[in-house]
Amino acid sequence: MNLPGSPYFAYRQDDLHVENLPLSGIAAQFGTPCYVYSRAALTENLREFQAALAAYPLGADSLVCYAVKANPNLAILNLFARLGAGFDIVSGGELQRALAAGADAGKVVFSGVGKSVVEMEQALNAGILCFNVESAAELERLNAVAGRLGKRAPVSLRVNPDVDPKTHPYISTGLKSAKFGVPIADAPALYERAAHLPNLAVVGVDCHIGSQLLDPAPFSEAVDRLLVLLDHLAARGIAIRHLDLGGGLGIRYQQDETPPEVAAYLTPLLDKLQGRGELKIILEPGRRLVGNAGLLLTRVEYLKPGATKNFAIIDAAMNDLMRPALYAAWHEIVEVARKNIPAARYDVVGPVCESGDFFGQERPLAIADGDLLAVLSAGAYGMAMSSNYNTRPRAAEVLVDGDKAHLIRRRESIADLYAHEQRIPTDPI
Numbered sequence: 001m002n003l004p005g006s007p008y009f010a011y012r013q014d015d016l017h018v019e020n021l022p023l024s025g026i027a028a029q030f031g032t033p034c035y036v037y038s039r040a041a042l043t044e045n046l047r048e049f050q051a052a053l054a055a056y057p058l059g060a061d062s063l064v065c066y067a068v069k070a071n072p073n074l075a076i077l078n079l080f081a082r083l084g085a086g087f088d089i090v091s092g093g094e095l096q097r098a099l100a101a102g103a104d105a106g107k108v109v110f111s112g113v114g115k116s117v118v119e120m121e122q123a124l125n126a127g128i129l130c131f132n133v134e135s136a137a138e139l140e141r142l143n144a145v146a147g148r149l150g151k152r153a154p155v156s157l158r159v160n161p162d163v164d165p166k167t168h169p170y171i172s173t174g175l176k177s178a179k180f181g182v183p184i185a186d187a188p189a190l191y192e193r194a195a196h197l198p199n200l201a202v203v204g205v206d207c208h209i210g211s212q213l214l215d216p217a218p219f220s221e222a223v224d225r226l227l228v229l230l231d232h233l234a235a236r237g238i239a240i241r242h243l244d245l246g247g248g249l250g251i252r253y254q255q256d257e258t259p260p261e262v263a264a265y266l267t268p269l270l271d272k273l274q275g276r277g278e279l280k281i282i283l284e285p286g287r288r289l290v291g292n293a294g295l296l297l298t299r300v301e302y303l304k305p306g307a308t309k310n311f312a313i314i315d316a317a318m319n320d321l322m323r324p325a326l327y328a329a330w331h332e333i334v335e336v337a338r339k340n341i342p343a344a345r346y347d348v349v350g351p352v353c354e355s356g357d358f359f360g361q362e363r364p365l366a367i368a369d370g371d372l373l374a375v376l377s378a379g380a381y382g383m384a385m386s387s388n389y390n391t392r393p394r395a396a397e398v399l400v401d402g403d404k405a406h407l408i409r410r411r412e413s414i415a416d417l418y419a420h421e422q423r424i425p426t427d428p429i
């Protein structure tokens with residue numbers, strides 16, 4: 001079977017491997033549930049974007065800013081930083097994490113609708129590349145904070161181009177009705193305002209229209225609209241140094257999905273930008289860099305045959321990977337060891353006390369109690385969105401590099417989970 005993930009996750013004989021290591025060995029060494037990533041896949045995914053940008057005449061100055069929210073593990077951030085990536089952050093926490101991982105602050109862009117004063121101060125003091133400002137009120141606040149610190153804040157406005165990205169409503173952000181960005185019709189006036197505020201330096205135009213996009217057309221439509229804005233600003237003497245096109249390029253979760261190749265998505269966009277002098281491009285991919293570079297390794301606790309359905313109850317749950325519960329997202333689920341036993345259809349579910357705690361329904365699997373399963377394409381928004389619901393320690397994370405497995409986050413202990421809690425004094429009740 002052709003797995004929908006990366007070529008670095010493949011069967012050798014009947015055993016699923018990550019690069020050169022069998023997943024059965026990783027489960028034995030680190031336990032389950034466990035997120036497993038491939039260094040080669042991560043590297044290749046980033047390089048694909050960097051190569052597509054380098055083919056553009058001004059590519060050398062252009063920047064891939066990995067969207068930290070997709071998977072913020074320090075080892076992954078460090079790997080990307082060493083490969084020359086910048087970072088797209090949405091909180092002071094992500095800034096601190098990126099810096100701790102070795103990021104260059106001068107390659108960090110700060111997105112998000114609710115930046116606090118403290119987060120602005122932190123980012124100004126670090127000397128980030130750009131604030132992607134999402135409202136008129138944020139412009140004024142940033143100007144005031146920068147003034148107090150005696151600094152000038154570099155800004156882009158996140159412009160909402162009002163295009164339909166045709167993805168799940170929870171992850172589509174570019175429509176007029178979204179809370180994100182400023183309407184494109186309001187952008188000229190806001191840019192005039194920004195250009196007159198003494199502690200701001202207008203440097204860019206930014207947009208992000210949604211996530212898991214499989215059709216390149218909405219990107220192209222967004223660029224067309226942004227270019228009209230750029231021309232309008234140039235005519236008013238507002239020079240734009242960079243255009244940030246956000247993230248959003250989708251990955252293949254199911255066999256029949258055909259996301260565009262990185263170059264096929266980018267080249268037409270870059271073509272539209274030819275002849276625009278010194279304009280530099282910034283991209284903020286998250287999912288496309290890490291999604292297919294990771295899987296969730298889990299063990300079957302029980303098989304529970306039923307009158308109308310069979311259940312495979314596994315040791316991972318919605319707290320480990322909430323995408324199926326939250327977005328009805330599909331993740332391919334495969335056996336780690338292919339055996340010659342009859343297959344049956346199972347609802348693959350976790351131990352959490354909610355009916356929404358499922359990974360897949362009616363999945364054909366040839367399994368027995370105690371077998372290992374892999375939930376594929378789980379590298380993005382998997383561990384990042386995990387929780388401790390039901391007092392379940394979060395999974396371990398392992399990064400495979402050839403024939404070496406590195407533990408990049410140890411499994412939490414139960415004591416970790418209540419370490420920040422305390423009882424009230426023991427007065428008589």
Ligand code: LLP
Binds near residue numbers: 070211212249380385
């Ligand atoms: N830039 C901004 C401003 C964003 O809001 C996002 C994602 C990205 C970049 C990266 O988008 P990507 O390349 O990963 O599509 N939890 C959801 C996805 C939420 C995406 C939020 N914003 C999921 O599991 O599908």
